Amino acid sequence: MSYNISIRLDKRRKKETGMYPVKLRVYSKASRKEKWYGLDIDLLEKDYTSIWLNPKNKNLRGSNNELRLKLQSIENRANDVAKSIEIFDFTKFEFRLFRKTSDKNNVQYHFNLAIEKNIKDKKINTAESFKYTLNSLINFSEKIKKCPVEKLRFQEITIDWLKDYERYMLDEGKSYTTVSIYTRTLRVIFNNAIEVNDLNSEHYPFGKNKYQIPRTKKVKKALTSIQLKMLFEARPMSFNEEKSKDFWFFSFACNGINPKDIALLKYSDIKEDKFTYYRAKTFDKTAEKTKIIIYLTDFTKDIIQKYGNKDREGFVFDIISKHDDIIEQHKKIKNFTRYVNDHIKRIAIANDLPKDISFYYARHSFATNSLRKGASMEFISEALNHSDLSVTKNYFAGFEDEAKKEFANSIMDF
Known part of the structure; x- marks a missing residue:
């Protein structure tokens, strides 16, 4: 047994009543550490001795007997919890003990x-x-x-x-x-x-010969080259539409960068004609952290100049603030994403473009149009920051019907 559990009278601190706190003492032999857990019970030393230290005392009646049974139940449960842990650990012990x-x-x-x-x-x-x-x-x-x-x-x-x-x-x-x-x-x-x-x-109800989770093939939403040109040349009817279109194409021009990564972009990430960042969505999922390099163009430089914070410190765009906690950042990024999606849809509807267009389209439009322009799968895989080439191939497994039709029609163009 790699631990010792006992009910003790904590005589390190005597209360004004003359009583001491009764506590659960747990000692780990592996770490050679002990912890004392309060039980919200106080006793005089003589009562502690009579109730707990003298197991042969058969004269306990009423509340004293109930207290002994309660302490015995606490000690038993603590031992049961400790036994259920393969390698004793205080964190796991506390997690299991202090719950219903x-x-x-x-x-x-x-x-x-x-x-x-x-x-x-x-x-x-x-x-x-x-x-x-x-x-x-x-x-x-x-x-x-x-x-x-x-x-x-x-x-x-x-x-x-x-x-x-x-x-x-x-x-x-x-x-x-x-x-x-x-x-x-x-x-x-x-x-x-x-x-x-x-x-x-x-x-466990999942798996072979059990419940099978439905598998669906997600169709990748992307604009064709003609649709991209139409959207780019579309005339916004308000400042909100203009700003949303600018940020949508900023995402597209920056290898389909996600809204969260746009919001987290800092001026310190920009060096000369490029900026680098870690993709927030996959950062915690991989042990190897890969920086993505985005080369700036005249268009992306103009967007930064147009919407960037003028003090040129901290975050590039006024989407989140350095004073925001993680919850507030998340809320503001969601609002920014919704703002762009809502207004880019209005432009799309007015110009007979897909009504469900969103930031999601920008990333897939970058990928599919890169492929159409002759970019290699390896180049696109690196640009999208996929973990390996198979992920990129699966990415194109849901190529939208229009792209497949376009390919079929062009296959005989020698």
């Missing part, structure tokens, strides 16, 4: 853990993804299964339960893509619970 017994199998509890962890790790988008999934599961569980979410246990989410959830989502007008995203997020929660030994893998 029912939390172990509670789906909502584990979702909230994931949300809190991602917020702490500054992964706000991921935290929101867990929130959206949890809200969807709450609606299904309470509306269809008549089970309050606080009582929803992992064991109740079976293969049939998931099939019912999928049908419910489709009946509600959700796409298979949404079903896939939400069920994959739920699968992460199952994996998290199994990893910390809160759930036995026999209750």
Whole structure:
């Protein structure tokens, strides 16, 4: 046993009442460290000796006997928690000890853990993804299964339960893509619970001969060369439309840079005729951090000159502030993205261009038009900061129908 657990009287601090705090003492043999956990119980030394240190005392009655049983229950539970940890660790011990017994199998509890962890790790988008999934599961569980979410246990989410959830989502007008995203997020929660030994893998409902998460091929949205020219030459009807068009083409001209990376761009990233940055979306997903190099053109220089902060310090564009915390930054970047998407759509509609155009189109338009202009797959892979060439090939697996038609029509142009 790599630990010792005991109920002790903490005589380091005597209270005005003459009592001492009763605490749970945990000692780790591996680290040679001890921790004392308060139990909100105070006793005189003689009462502690009578109630706890004298197990043969059969004269305990009433509240004293109840207190002994309570202390014994605390010590037993602490030992059970410690035994459940393969290699004793104070963090894991505290995580399991200081929660309700029912939390172990509670789906909502584990979702909230994931949300809190991602917020702490500054992964706000991921935290929101867990929130959206949890809200969807709450609606299904309470509306269809008549089970309050606080009582929803992992064991109740079976293969049939998931099939019912999928049908419910489709009946509600959700796409298979949404079903896939939400069920994959739920699968992460199952994996998290199994990893910390809160759930036995026999209750895992995903995988071969179990529930199969729908797989969908995402069509890459991109403008053709003609459409790009039309959009570029389109006359904005307001300052908001002009600004949105400028930032959309800034993204396109900078290898499809994401809105978040535009917002995080600093003047210190710009050196002579180029700027460098780390792609925020993939930064935490890879051990090797690769800087992306973007060479500035007359157009991109003009956009920086037109919208850049005039003091030429800190962030290039006035989207976020150095005084913003991570939550405020996330909020402002979402507002900026929505602002550009809303106004670029108005230009598109007025010029008979795809009505669902967004920042998303800029990245794919850069990729597909680079390919049309003869760029190699290796060049595009590097420009998009993909982890390897297979990712880039999969990226073009969803080439939109118009591009396929264009290729078919041009194949005989020798």
